[in-house]
Every structure is written in structure tokens, then in C-alpha cells.
Amino acid sequence: MALATLVLRDVHVPAAPPLWPPAPGWWLVAGVVLLACAVWAAWAWRRKRRLRTWQRWFDAAQAGPGSAQQVAAMSELLRRAARRVEPQADRLQGEAWLRFLDGNKGTAFSQGPGRLLLEGGYRRDVDAGELQAAAEVARARFLELMAGRR
Template identity: 65%
Template sequence: MKPAELVLRDVHLPAAPAWWPPAPGWWALVGLLGLIALFLFLHQWRRRRRQREWARWFDLAGQAATPAAQVAAMSDLLRRAARRVDPHADRLREEDWLAFLDGGKTAAFSQGDGRLLLDGGYRPQVDAEAVARLRAVARARFLELMAGRR
């Protein structure tokens, strides 16, 4: 055969790859995104479970027999939680303790219902409404301290 008589055919491209099943890299990406989503879900679930457990601890302290005992139990729990943020916070006294509990955000402890923590546990009679107001403020601060927020 002579070179002039050689008949060439057109170039035939192979068929385009199908979109399914995806390439292994896409499977790896989907798996990685799934693991990240699972990690975030478990992290949030664990945080919520711990928050509920801490709130239950605080609520159990509110079941003391007398209002004075409730104030003493709240004070004790706040001091224990404060050690999570600052190891020396449980040694603070009087106004320094209330200022620490305020955290620089509000004056709920140093000028509000939180002042009951100073001597409420030692009084023979404590107003139940004042204890209820203190419980709301102290519970929120307890949960913040247990979460490690100053």
C-alpha cells in the first residue's frame, strides 16, 4: 500500500464519564463532611446535656428546708463554680465576692438581690420572694461559671 492511498478515519472520543458513581475523591469529601457534622452534633448534644445536669444540681439546692438554707446552698454552689474560672475566687469575701459574681456585666449581686448572699444564710428569717429573685440571678451566673465563662 502506498502512503497516498492510506485512508484515515476520524478521531473518535471516548464517551464522557457518567456522573454516578462519583469519583473516590467525592466519596472522601462526603465522608469528611459527614464526620464533621457528626462531631458538631455530638459536641452540641454533650454541651446541652451538661447544662441540663448543672441546672438540675442548682435546682436541687433550691429544695432546702428553709429560705436561709436555700441561700446557703446557692452560695456554696456559686463558690464551687467560681473555682472553675479562678482557683482563688472561693476565698473572696464581702464586696470582692459580689463584684466577682457581677463579672463586670451587671450589678445584680453587688447592688441588687445578690446582696442576700452575704448574710442570708445566717439570718433566722429570710423573705421567700427575695430568695426567689436571688435564685433566678444566681442560677444564671452558676451556669455561666460552670461553662467556664468569667
């Protein structure tokens, strides 16, 4: 009886897996990243759209016929926006109202052009430069209050 000799072969390393298509885990990671990017883009788009809407509200209120009406419209919009931050803020009067509008950012209302909100609605004529300066300060504060920032 003849013994059969077995031919042994060397160990073969399998071929490296191809780079494409990726493994299912990489598809999952890519999906999560794309979903996160889409959610962030939608959030940013909505935020920008809301900001533009608030800016249009304020600008439309400034289209009044007289300067006294413009000051009254600014004050009304600021009071409405203040309720978003503090429900009792729209009931403040005089210096307390101006201090609230100042917040902790400075004195643009209590000592600056924003003082026009106190008596500007009762004046017959308001200087155009003074009205413009007050409108810029009021617009910035209006947008902050609408965004919910004190």
C-alpha cells in the same frame, strides 16, 4: 503492486463519564464532611447534657426545707463554681465576693437581688420574691462559672 488505501476516520470524542458513582475524591470529601458533622453533633450533645446536669444540681440544691438553707446552698454552689474560673475566688468575703460574682456584666450581686447571698443565710425568714430573684441571678451566674466564663 497496488497500493492499499487507508480509510481515515474522524476523531471520536469519548463518552462523558457518568455522574454516578462519583470519583474517589468526592467520596473522600463526603466522608470528611460527614465526620465533621458527627464530631460537631457529639460536641453539641455533650455540651447540652452538661448544661442540663448543672441545672439539675442547682435546682436540687434549691429543694432545701427553709429559705436560709436555700441561700446557703446557692452560696456554696457559686463558690464551688468560682474555683473553676479562679482558684482563690472561693476565699473572697463580703463585697469582694459580690464584685467577683458581678464580673464585668453589671451589678446584679453587688447592688441587685444577689446581695441576699451576704446575709440571707443568717436571716430567720427571707421573702419568697426576694429569694426567687436571687435564685434566678445566682443560677445564671452558676451556669456561666461552670462553663468557665468569667
